[in-house]
Amino acid sequence: MSSQKDTIRSKSKNDFLVQPKGFATKAIHEAQDPDQWNSMAVVPPIFMSSTYKQHGPNQHAGFIYSRFKNPTRDVLERCLASLDNGKFGLAFSSGLGTLTAIITMLKSGDHILAERDLYSGTNVAFVQIARNLNIAVDFVDLADLDNVEAAVKPNTRLVWLETPTNPLLKVVDIVAVCKVAHKFPGVVVVVDNTFLSPYLQRPLDLGADIVVYSLSKYMNGHNDVVMGAAIMNDKALYQKLQFLQTATGIVPSPFDCFLVNRGLKTLALRMERHKTNSLAIAEFLEGHPKVDRVLHPGLPSHPQHELSKKQTYGHSGMVSFFLKGGLEEASLFLQSLRVFTLAESLGGVESLAGSPALMTFVCFTQEERDAHGIADGLVRLSVGVEDVDDLIEDLEQALAKI
Numbered sequence: 156m157s158s159q160k161d162t163i164r165s166k167s168k169n170d171f172l173v174q175p176k177g178f179a180t181k182a183i184h185e186a187q188d189p190d191q192w193n194s195m196a197v198v199p200p201i202f203m204s205s206t207y208k209q210h211g212p213n214q215h216a217g218f219i220y221s222r223f224k225n226p227t228r229d230v231l232e233r234c235l236a237s238l239d240n241g242k243f244g245l246a247f248s249s250g251l252g253t254l255t256a257i258i259t260m261l262k263s264g265d266h267i268l269a270e271r272d273l274y275s276g277t278n279v280a281f282v283q284i285a286r287n288l289n290i291a292v293d294f295v296d297l298a299d300l301d302n303v304e305a306a307v308k309p310n311t312r313l314v315w316l317e318t319p320t321n322p323l324l325k326v327v328d329i330v331a332v333c334k335v336a337h338k339f340p341g342v343v344v345v346v347d348n349t350f351l352s353p354y355l356q357r358p359l360d361l362g363a364d365i366v367v368y369s370l371s372k373y374m375n376g377h378n379d380v381v382m383g384a385a386i387m388n389d390k391a392l393y394q395k396l397q398f399l400q401t402a403t404g405i406v407p408s409p410f411d412c413f414l415v416n417r418g419l420k421t422l423a424l425r426m427e428r429h430k431t432n433s434l435a436i437a438e439f440l441e442g443h444p445k446v447d448r449v450l451h452p453g454l455p456s457h458p459q460h461e462l463s464k465k466q467t468y469g470h471s472g473m474v475s476f477f478l479k480g481g482l483e484e485a486s487l488f489l490q491s492l493r494v495f496t497l498a499e500s501l502g503g504v505e506s507l508a509g510s511p512a513l514m515t516f517v518c519f520t521q522e523e524r525d526a527h528g529i530a531d532g533l534v535r536l537s538v539g540v541e542d543v544d545d546l547i548e549d550l551e552q553a554l555a556k557i
Contacts, residue, residue, distance in 0.1 A: 170464045171463075171464050171467060171468055171469045171470075172464075172465075172466075172467060172468045173468070174354070174468045174469075178238070178353075178354060178423055179422075179423040179424075181234070181237050181238060182234070182238060182419045182420055182422050182423060183419075183420045185233065185234045185237040185238075186199075186229075186230045186231075186233035186234045186237070187199055187230065187234070187416075198417075199226075199227060199230045199413070199416065200226070200227070201227055201409050201410055201413045202221075202225055202226040202227045202409050203409050203410070204221065205220065205221045206219075206220050206221070207219060207220070221406075221409070222401055222404055222406055223401050225406075225409050225412070226409075227409040227410075227412045227413055227416075228246055228406070228407065228409060228412045230412070230416060231244075231246055231412040231413075231415055231416045231419075232244035232245060232246050232384075234416060234419060235368075235374075235384050235386055235419075236386050238353040238354075238419070238422075239348075239353045239357050239358075239359050239366055239386040240357055240359055240360055241359050241366070241386040241387055241388050242387070242388045242390070242393070243386070243387050243388070243390070243393035243397075244384060244385070244386050245384060245385050245386075245393070245396055245397060245400050246370070246382060246383070246384050246406070246407050246412060246415075247382065247383040247384065247385070247400060247405050247406065247407065248381070248382065248383070248405045248406060248407050249369070249371070249381050249382060249383050249405075250276075250349065250367070250368065250369030250370070250371065250382075250383035251276050251277075251280060251383070252383050252405035253367050253368075253369075253383035253384060253385050254277060254280050254367070254383075255280070255284075255403070255405060256385070256396055256399040256400060256403060256405060257313070257345060257365070257367070257385065257396070258280065258281075258284065258285050258288070258290070259399050259403065260395050260396065260399065261285075261288075261290050261312055261313060262290075263288060263289040263290065264289060264290075264310060265290050265291070265310055265311075265312045265313070266290070266291040266292075266293070266308050266310045266311040266312065266313075267281060267285060267290060267291070267292045267293070267311075267312070267313045267314075267315060268293055268295065268303070268306050268307060268311055268313070268314045268315070268336075269281055269292060269293070269294050269295075269314075269315040269316070270294070270295070270296075270297045270315065270316040270317055270318075270320060270327060271294040271295055271296050271297075271527070272296075272317070272320040272321075272323050272325050272527065272528070273294075273315075273317055273320065273321070274317065274321040274347070274349075274515075275321075275511075275515045275516050275518070275519065276515075277315070277317075277347070278294075279518070281294075281315075291308075291310070293306055297314075297316050297327045297332055298325060298326075298327055298328070298459070300328070300331050300332070300335055303332055303335045303336065304335050304338075307335075307336065307339050307342065311339060311341075311342055312341055312342060312343060313342070313343050313345060314332065314336045314342060314343070314344045314345070315345045315347070316329075316332060316344075316345070316346055316347070317346070317347040317349070317350070318346065318347075318348075318350075318356075319350050319351070319452055319463075319470075319473065320350075321349075321350060321515075322473075322475050322511045322515070322529070322533065322535040323450060323475060323528055324350075324450040324451065324452060324457070324473060324474075324475055325458070325459065326452055326457075326459035326462050326463045326466075326467075327459075328462055328466070329346060329358050329361040329362060329363060329466055330361050330362055330466065332344065333361065333362030333363055334362065337362070343364045343365065343392065344362070344363045344364050344365070345363065345364065345365045345366075345367055346358035346361075346363040346365070346366050346367070347366075347367050347368070348366045348367070348368060349367075349368050349369045349372050349373070349502070350372075350373075350471055350473055350501075351373075351467060351470075351471050352368075352372075352373040352374055352422060352426060352471070353366075354373075354422055354423055354426045354468065355426060355430075355467050355468045355469050355470070355471060356466065356467045356468065359386065359387070359388060361466060364387060364388075364389060364392060365385055365386070365387045365392065366385070366386045366387075367383065367384065367385050367386075368383060368384045368385075368386075369382075369383055370382040370383055370384050370415050371383075371500065371502070372500065372501050372502030372503075373422065373425070373426065373429070373471060373472075373501075373502035374415060374418060374419060374422065374502075375414060375415045375418040375502075375503075376418045376421065376422065376425050376502060376503055376504060377414070377418060377503055377504060378500060378503035378504075378505060379414060380411045380414045380415055380418075381411075382407045382411050382412075382415055425504065425540060426469075426471065428540040429471050429472030429538060429539070429540060430453075430469045430470055430471065430472070431543070432472060432538045432539070432540065432541075432543045432546065433451065433453070433470060433471065433472040433473065433474050433536075433538040434451065434453045434454075434470065435543050435547065436474055436536065436538055436543070436546060436547060436550065437449050437451035437453060437454055437474050437476075438454070439547050439550065439551075440474070440476050440550070441454060441456065443554060445478060445479055445480075445554050445557060446476050446477070446478060446479065446554075447476075447477040447478065447479045447532070448476065448477045449474065449475075449476040449477075450474070450475040450476065451470065451473075451474050451475075452467070452470045453469070453470040471502075472501075472502070472506075472536075472537055472538035472539065473501065473535070473536070473537060473538070474535075474536040474538060475533060475534065475535045475536070476533075476534055476536075477530055477532050477533055477534075478532040478533075478534060478557070479532065480532050480557065481530075481531035481532050482510070482512065482513065482531040482532075484532060484557045485510050485512070485513075485531065485532050485533070485534055486510065486513070487556055487557050488534065488553050488554060488556065488557050489508055489509070489510060489534065489553075491552070491553035491556040491557075492508055492549055492550075492553045493549050493552070493553075494506060494541060494545055494546055494548075494549040495507065495508040495536065495546070495549055495550070495553075496508070497509065499514060499515065500537070501535075501537035502537060503537070503539065504539050504540045505539045505541075506536070506537065506538050506539035506541060506546055507536070507537040507539070508534060508535070508536050508537070509534070509535050510533070510534060510535075511529050511533050511535055512524055512529050512530070512531050512533060515535075516529045
């Protein structure tokens with residue numbers, strides 16, 4: 156199977172990186188060989204067994220107890236690693252479970268440097284969990300490379316970034332941040348790639364040490380699983396996280412692993428539809444008189460549009476925009492939607508919409524929301540794979556109500 160590393164990066168007609176051949180083939184076939192099962196099943200079986208027979212004491216076939224290792228999870232982890240051009244993959248019970256394991260790699264007195272614009276759950280974990288463990292956390296704008304070098308300390312052990320960020324879709328230069336961070340010994344760079352998936356961005360190829368996902372989103376793609384993952388190339392990092400995966404017990408169920416593995420088989424197809432739908436919607440919203448500003452990396456108006464073209468293979472279904480007005484207008488707009496569903500989460504085939512101020516950031520004070528740029532009129536869309544004309548008509552009729 157072809158590897159993206161063997162393909163010279165070139166630009167497509169819309170100036171984003173061209174997707175190398177072989178991604179969809181890997182998503183369907185990697186770790187899925189029917190010959191590994193006695194049944195020769197084309198679809199990997201769901202192994203629900205918690206324990207496994209041994210030939211003698213500590214003489215086993217690679218599986219002892221499903222908290223340690225499970226055949227269904229093993230298939231998923233190998234496939235996930237392949238899609239990011241990584242050597243090792245680990246699945247966890249949630250995206251925040253993945254973050255918990257990574258925080259647990261650190262020790263009291265260590266320091267985390269994190270992007271200021273982060274998913275609210277990640278922010279809370281750093282502020283209310285890491286700091287309580289005497290792990291210092293500083294939030295800076297990682298788009299300004301001077302901030303990175305100035306903020307790294309002798310005890311910095313982790314640099315954490317999202318790109319694009321949630322919900323403001325800021326794009327951070329992964330290559331540049333990694334070059335600065337790796338000047339300092341012992342610093343691990345983690346990139347949350349949830350908003351793009353490995354189909355549209357592969358952070359390990361850009362210098363990151365670990366790429367993490369909420370698999371609940373695009374990777375599964377059907378809003379019926381909660382799970383997370385970490386992918387890496389460094390064996391020592393893998394062994395640390397594998398130990399913590401087992402020791403803390405934050406492992407997913409075999410059935411959920413089966414569902415995510417099934418979702419990966421259509422990832423390439425789905426991401427192409429998310430991409431075209433979201434850009435059409437972003438362009439529609441940008442021209443609407445009741446919309447103040449639209450954030451979408453595919454628009455030339457996006458502050459990091461050129462950077463996005465340089466390091467990604469396109470954009471996902473995420474669109475954020477600011478309505479002219481505040482909470483009242485945003486609430487009325489969201490309640491008027493008929494095809495979009497007012498709900499948390501993102502990345503599924505169904506289109507979702509939400510108010511960050513009243514939903515994902517509701518536990519933040521007004522001052523904290525203002526500091527993060529979470530305005531009352533901000534709306535976040537997760538554009539699905541429905542017919543785009545129906546989605547635009549839905550937005551149009553909802554905007555007409557405010």
